[in-house]
Amino acid sequence: MRWSKALIPTHKEDPSHAETTSHKLMLRAGLIRKLTSGVYSYLPLGWRVLKRIENIVREELDAVGCQEILMPVISPAELWEETGRWGVYGKELWRVKDRNGREFALGPTHEEVVTDIARNEINSYKQLPFTVYQIQTKFRDEIRPRFGVVRAREFTMKDAYSFHRDEESLDETYRAIYDVYSRIFDRCDLVYRPVEAATGAIGGSSSHEFMVLSDTGESEVIVCECGYAATSEQAEGVIADVMPVEEPGAMEEVATPGMKTIEEVAGFLKIDPWRLVKTIVYVADEEPVLAVIRGDREVNEEKLAGVLGADIIEAAPPAVIEKVSGAPVGFAGPVGLANVRQVIDRSVEPLRNIVVGGNKADTHIRNVNHGRDFTVASFEDIAQIGKGDACANCGKAMDSFRGIEVSQVFKLGTKYSDSMNATFLDENGKAKPFVMGCYGLGVSRTVAAVIEQHSDDDGIAWPMSVAPFEALIVALNNLKSDAVREAAEKLYEELKGLGVDTLLDDRPDSAGVKFKDADLIGIPVRVTIGDRGLDKGIMEVRLRKSGEKSEVPKENAGAEVLAIVNGLRG
RNA sequence: CGGGGCGUAGCGCAGUCCGGUAAGCGCGCACGGUUCGGGACCGUGAGGUCGGAGGUUCAAAUCCUCUCGCCCCGACCA
Numbered sequence: 229m230r231w232s233k234a235l236i237p238t239h240k241e242d243p244s245h246a247e248t249t250s251h252k253l254m255l256r257a258g259l260i261r262k263l264t265s266g267v268y269s270y271l272p273l274g275w276r277v278l279k280r281i282e283n284i285v286r287e288e289l290d291a292v293g294c295q296e297i298l299m300p301v302i303s304p305a306e307l308w309e310e311t312g313r314w315g316v317y318g319k320e321l322w323r324v325k326d327r328n329g330r331e332f333a334l335g336p337t338h339e340e341v342v343t344d345i346a347r348n349e350i351n352s353y354k355q356l357p358f359t360v361y362q363i364q365t366k367f368r369d370e371i372r373p374r375f376g377v378v379r380a381r382e383f384t385m386k387d388a389y390s391f392h393r394d395e396e397s398l399d400e401t402y403r404a405i406y407d408v409y410s411r412i413f414d415r416c417d418l419v420y421r422p423v424e425a426a427t428g429a430i431g432g433s434s435s436h437e438f439m440v441l442s443d444t445g446e447s448e449v450i451v452c453e454c455g456y457a458a459t460s461e462q463a464e465g466v467i468a469d470v471m472p473v474e475e476p477g478a479m480e481e482v483a484t485p486g487m488k489t490i491e492e493v494a495g496f497l498k499i500d501p502w503r504l505v506k507t508i509v510y511v512a513d514e515e516p517v518l519a520v521i522r523g524d525r526e527v528n529e530e531k532l533a534g535v536l537g538a539d540i541i542e543a544a545p546p547a548v549i550e551k552v553s554g555a556p557v558g559f560a561g562p563v564g565l566a567n568v569r570q571v572i573d574r575s576v577e578p579l580r581n582i583v584v585g586g587n588k589a590d591t592h593i594r595n596v597n598h599g600r601d602f603t604v605a606s607f608e609d610i611a612q613i614g615k616g617d618a619c620a621n622c623g624k625a626m627d628s629f630r631g632i633e634v635s636q637v638f639k640l641g642t643k644y645s646d647s648m649n650a651t652f653l654d655e656n657g658k659a660k661p662f663v664m665g666c667y668g669l670g671v672s673r674t675v676a677a678v679i680e681q682h683s684d685d686d687g688i689a690w691p692m693s694v695a696p697f698e699a700l701i702v703a704l705n706n707l708k709s710d711a712v713r714e715a716a717e718k719l720y721e722e723l724k725g726l727g728v729d730t731l732l733d734d735r736p737d738s739a740g741v742k743f744k745d746a747d748l749i750g751i752p753v754r755v756t757i758g759d760r761g762l763d764k765g766i767m768e769v770r771l772r773k774s775g776e777k778s779e780v781p782k783e784n785a786g787a788e789v790l791a792i793v794n795g796l797r798g
Numbered sequence: 799c800g801g802g803g804c805g806u807a808g809c810g811c812a813g814u815c816c817g818g819u820a821a822g823c824g825c826g827c828a829c830g831g832u833u834c835g836g837g838a839c840c841g842u843g844a845g846g847u848c849g850g851a852g853g854u855u856c857a858a859a860u861c862c863u864c865u866c867g868c869c870c871c872g873a874c875c876a
Contacts, residue, residue: 768835
């Protein structure tokens, strides 16, 4: 491709609305342009990278016998109603109506559609197991699109689905896909880590996420020396006990005018935050629930939903809080609210003489003791675990890092086949539900992840495996110098003939502009052709990532570049 | 949705508090010329419903009301 004719619009300055490295660079290097919040066009450079990643994904999945298909973006509401997700998926499910008012979903994921195919087409255990996948544009009406392509409302995802006669077969495929993902991310030259994950709206029994390490990542991962690694939503751990031994005192009300937060109350009463116990009102599947936890800790809503067996859980609006506690927001407590379902965190168990909300305006209660002043059916684990907490396996203090979740694999079991009545006949002629797995991989997100790990102050430095071009020829002063122009054209044609994907910078711009742009767009191998070198009979080859330079005789530049590119192809 | 911020030329911004000079600056773009190995220089020029609607006023980018959009922090997830 000739740069003078290509749509590669670069910018000198950082875009004002971008925060993260990858978002800034994707905009500056002309990979993408925003249409509206969370919706992007891919320009030639971005589209080329996306396709290269797609092809890696294809190659690796095809190699283990997965079959590529393409399902519709649009699916009818009735299908989603079969599994209950028309309701459960919530506002994130992008809904549209046709001219007759019939409702459809723009697919955020395709369990329903693929299960529909399976129940119609697969009748016998002899046809199992099998795995299909597609690479497609997905739609999720995200609460908050962010970081460009990292959290978009329209994005490219590879989603695969496997069907099995039993759990053993599922385990096998799950393991195989897990290994395939490792190979895919290895080939993209990413530093990543698989971690235990929560199952969220997709559901199922077990799940792992592949996290690409990045300080700008949205997800926090909790890790332990012993090998344990999980997302912060999922992480299990032990919260250190800080309570000294104390005799229970007499419960008493204390006036705390206007003190709504833990910090305010702790400061006012001159006590440590852990001596307070906070009570947060949630609405779980439309029923109000109290979550009670030590004052210096946060509730993990994922865990709370698990304990409650609830599908949808959200912080209660003020009106509900006031109705439940009989007090303004900030003064709820477990004492005297036995009529509301309460979930008490394990961190509360060792505490004595705690301070809780008084369920009355401007009032807290001190010297409260569980068992005596409010009843606890059982202590549950609903706490958010973080860096420094003890590992549930080995007891060591855990660490944390941030990452971008590029893929997630789920063991779905029979969640979808049961609700959609998708069955096959086994050897005994008995109908059994498919055991399923599903495996997502964010392709567009992976583009951003690669940039996060492969860039410097000057711009992107693509790994050869996903680079939009393999080589860039920079022709200096090509407008005036016939020698340069001819040499550049010749090398360009030669490299094309040798199968090297090459971009020729034949723009009439100054050397500085071309070099800056070259660094920005990050093509791995750069060949500089100028009169100065040509007079010496050489061209300069420079590697973007290492900055390593070499001079090659101009006559065999083509062969030399091919050898270097081959070396980086891996 | 809660909290914070921002909409002025393709991009990055000033001007808004305190209404009034001809809507400005840098980059980019077009044309002419000089340059030519790390974002060159000179000259000329094009490009704006100041996000939108309504209002106040002799006068609105600037004040008021409503509205739309965008970004950041939190809840969601590939």
